[in-house]
Amino acid sequence: MSKLRVAVLGAKGRIGSEAVRAVEAADDLELVAALGRGDKLETLADAGAQAVVELTTPASVMGNLDFCVRHGIHAVVGTTGWTDERLAQLTTWLDNSPGTGVLIAPNFSIGAVLTMKFAAQAARYFESVEVVELHHPNKVDAPSGTATRTAQLIAAARAEAGSAPQPDATATALDGARGADVDGVPVHAIRLRGLLAHQEVLLGGEGETLTIRHDSLHHSSFMPGILLGVRRVATTPGLTFGLEHFLDLN
Ligand SMILES: NC(=O)c1ccc[n+]([C@@H]2O[C@H](COP(=O)([O-])OP(=O)(O)OC[C@H]3O[C@@H](n4cnc5c(N)ncnc54)[C@H](O)[C@@H]3O)[C@@H](O)[C@H]2O)c1
């Protein structure tokens, strides 16, 4: 059986360097390129890459995906910074490149995917819900892509259930004291040396609270999800948002 030809973009970064090792170690994949900042994207086509793993920065990801989709190269994207406008642009590119697949995963770790699912399930049963994400201080974006997605899923579940707005009597607050508002869900971002990627969803009701917490302790936590994405994306044309679509999570 021929191996899938894979390239990594952001290959010298924290997660990219781990992804290079994971692809190299996979029997069914062949690492054909490992590109860093300043390297030419044409290398991907010259190397015959069939799929890329995109782990760069919010400032770089759109240019990289424009190139990949135009060349029919499938992409598994962990880079953050997704907005409705960016997703619409990517969808237009994909419409013009039938058969090309892109997976964007706000988080590749199974525990984080489950946290999002459990939080959305629980959200309708509690009056209050807030998200706290905690990351290493080298992270360039806040709140995290995972926290943003978690809050969006919570808000959608509450809207579907007809939940009332959250109680909050705050009349005066310092800027930022109540976090960022993501679809009505407060999201708080902590940056602390020693941390990697962590998230708590705090839910509160009359006389009780529920906390759902996930900790990524090493970048290896993201590798099974990345490899699953690479193996599935080539046979899943168009845009897939969220690793949960490649998991049997019922
Ligand atoms: N989805 C997930 O599960 C997951 C997990 C961890 C990190 N991330 C995300 O992945 C991204 C990278 O995170 P990190 O901690 O590895 O950051 P990092 O800064 O360590 O690595 C990013 C790398 O990309 C390189 N780069 C920048 N522009 C490039 C370009 N045009 N072409 C090739 N390389 C380029 C940088 O030089 C750097 O080496 C961030 O957006 C982060 O939020 C996602």
Ligand SMILES: O=C(O)C1=N[C@H](C(=O)O)CCC1
């Ligand atoms: O370390 C990072 O940066 C991470 N980014 C993703 C996010 O923003 O949610 C996933 C977790 C790690």
